[in-house]
Amino acid sequence: MDSTFSSYKIEDRSLVAFIKREIHNLALQAGFSVHRAAETDIIVAELTSNLIKYANGGEFLYRSREVKGHNEIEIYCIDNGKGIDNVVKIMNDGYSSGNTLGHGLGSIKRLSNDFQIYSRKDWGTVQYVRICEKADTFVSREESGFNSAVINVNYPGELVCGDGYHVKYTAKGFQIFVGDGLGHGTNANEAVEMGIKAFIRSKGEDAAEILKEVHEAVKKSRGLVASIACVDYKTETWNICGIGNINTRIYKGLENKTFTPYNGIIGMNIPRTMKSTIYPYAKHQIIIMHSDGLRTRWNLNEMMSIIKQSSGVIAASLYKDNLRGTDDATVLVGKII
Template identity: 80%
Template sequence: MDNTFSSYKIEDRSLIPFIKREIHNLALKSGFTAHRAAETDIIVAELTSNLIKYANGGEFLYRSRELHGHQEIEIYCLDNGKGIDNVTKIMHDGYSTSNTLGHGLGAIKRLSNDFQIYSLRDWGTVQYVKICAAPDFIAPVTDDSIFSVVSVNYPGEKVCGDGYYIKHTSKGFQIFVGDGLGHGEHAHEAVQLAIQAFKRATAEDAALILKDIHEAVKRSRGLVASIAVVDYKSQTWNICGIGNINTRIYRGLENKTYTPYNGIIGLNIPRTMKSTVVPFLKHQIIVMHSDGLRTRWNLNDMMGIIKQNSGVIAASLFKENIRGTDDATILVGKII
């Protein structure tokens, strides 16, 4: 299954009925009751109408998935509007800036299982909504890290040439982010072959895992990829990449980018590669993304962003840096 988000640019009201119908049908297909699907309609109506009223349009991302045995719909609503001065204040029923009843965001918060807002003056707003089939479901936190991924297809493609996977091991966890050459079916096939090889790999060193993947995908179009391995006992990251997957680790104001090797996995890779080993520490943020996003970004330019959850961080970087000329994937993990 392609675990990417559907993406729509909303510039006027004409697209809103189509999106509402799409998500309503998606909710019913995901096992939502008719009543829960109707509540989903209210959320979508509020989000999309607010985009038009307050931001002159924006981008609307959504997907359905199964997590922890429960069906859910995830939505990101992104805009480049004037921003919100006081997020806490506007969440209260009765507060309005447009002579309405002021129940919109309060309704979204009540009807959703999770609702997050990040906004800056003259930068815009990112809203995240999770709607589960069970209205009272709270997903358990079972790992030392919380990961989120925003991934969208190249415009017009039905499958994504990017791919990602997080594998838990007896010693820690391993992260894979890859980008098949080009886009479409052949790029998708290459990255999916790589993910299957990554799942099978038994090595604990990122460079060795990449060599295993290289052998497994030689009959494909090829790809670029980076791997980050965490060992809880040694408290280290082990990072290696081939091609242009950007990998960066933040801790407070400090950050470092880990430069990958030149090459194409499945076609030609360096004969000798060494993984970079760095400390694994609490309060780190790891960001890995494909070249569907620009690389000249800095979390420190967005006030208070490191306090947000990993999904809001990923969506904020996506909003500011999406190229729109390729598949785009951004993975964010917050070490807690």
């Protein structure tokens, strides 16, 4: 499983030097050259500077991970500022909304391997940056099949996350697991990690049956809640089941379906009989699964043009508007292309 995101609220410049140093060190540890790490410094400086100058602060998320044999750093920069009226216009070098040279966003786009920005007036802005160890590494945003992104952060003050997730590809399709260990901290993390390992080992094809296997495997843990969504390409179906309070929804255009989980705690007490929900699988669907670190009263249809955005931007937008801030938080978004 990928590492969780480090999260910092930036309201003034007091944290900027620390964050720049942390990300610079992450880059070097991930095998970035000194030159590439310096380019990463420029990106971080531009993002944090804009956050302070134009949005009066916001949240900065980052992590290092390995993807398809290369190392990279992911950054989300999120604010509740006045928003941007014309994103395309401000991406051009030389444009400035203040008394600057106006090279900020253009520099970020040039130096990163992927840069995405979504903004609405009086709502704020979400920026996503992906920096690979090699500047010429090609990053495809919309490969055919299933494209997913996850934002997961620890409960404030904890060093480990009690939430967890895993996407597993099978001969017939793929399976998604999102879980939340009871409470937060080390014991919650141990519970969800045990659940993920049992999920990875399972050869099952039915979500309810896989949850039963997970239940048996984690009985010595604190316990957890989890939902599993399985796709079978041949039958073109979703097979979904959950225990606890992981929120699962599938959107296609204006239509959406919420999948209600069973009551119970995996590893302690689960229903004697459970049945997975079968639902049609089709292109252009969006599946969203999140822990109770996010509020559940949201609707993608109320967010202008958000469905057209990447999985990561959708995840960050939901995180931005619905974070409770009282627990670990995980939101997984997958698009069927």
